[in-house]
Amino acid sequence: MQNWSEEQLNIGIAIMAVLTVLALMAIGLIWVQPSMLAPVGLARRPPTPTPRPVATLPPTWTPTATPTQTPTPTATPTETPLPTGTAEAVATETAIAIEGTPTPDLVATLTALPTDTPIPFPTSPPPPPPRTTGGGGGSSAPPVPTPTPMPLYLVINSLGGVRCDEMKFFGYVYNNNGTPRPGVTVRVFNEFGYQQDAVTQADGYWEVYLGPGPAPERAGTWHLVLLEDGQRASDEIAFVMPRDCSGVTVVRVDWQRTLP
Incomplete structure (x- = not known):
């Protein structure tokens, strides 16, 4: 210094x-x-307010009207008198049993048909004649003929007509009191091995549709027979169907039961 x-x-x-x-x-x-020496903090965001839950009332239920279905009236089928009735069924080529009653719109009125001689209902063989007893030259008594039993069903109506746009068999099956008989099998077959079964409906109606009009492959003799519980229940009847419109192409056959 x-x-x-x-x-x-x-x-x-x-x-x-x-x-x-x-x-x-x-x-x-x-x-x-002295606050000047206090540390300066970072600015803080104010806390986010928590929203209060708002009570939401459920919507008021409004009853909805339930539509009431009005039943459709069912028409009662009117039975056509058997001798002069005309009938037609809505047919498909593969139909075996058609629901409902056929619509009466055949062009030609069905007329009575001749049928071949019915093949009798099968019967059991008659019992052997009784043997004679004792000596002498007496002869045995002649055998008592066995009565032919009546079939369970008999043909009561056989009608035919010409219609070139279809070939078929149809008809009805009735109880002995005239009411419809459902559940009976109608078998239709020819000599060439063709066979088709139809089952009667609730109104007794049955139908077997052969095809859209006559044809060579559908011509010839056709046989009809009833089956019940798998057993033959009627005589067998036969009709000859044509190759063209020159003969009967639509056949109606009705049966009636002989027992209750």
């Missing part, structure tokens, strides 16, 4: 004085406002 000049000493004293004043001012400010 001996080497310092007087001017340098004065400058140093002045600097020390200024620093002292600044230090005193800082101490005073800290004394008056």
